[in-house]
Amino acid sequence: MKKIPLLLILSRVLFGIIIIALSLIQCLYFRNIIIILMILGLLSDIFDGIIARRLNVSSPMLRRLDSGVDQFFG
Helix, strand or coil: CCCHHHHHHHHHHHHHHHHHHHHHHCCCCHHHHHHHHHHHHHHHHHHHHHHHHHCCCCCHHHHHHHHHHHHHHC
């Protein structure tokens, strides 16, 4: 349960990599898939902080990782 914020942060890294790959490949409906992944990334960004505070697992390392991933994803 306490790993959920970390998993949400790492999911944004995965979404970012998939978005880059889709934009290079440009498969069928890639724009729609990218939009969905961006929305999921935004929601995971919102909820990782909320969940970390509720579970009392917020730490400086987790906040730095979140900020770094935000720069990569954004």
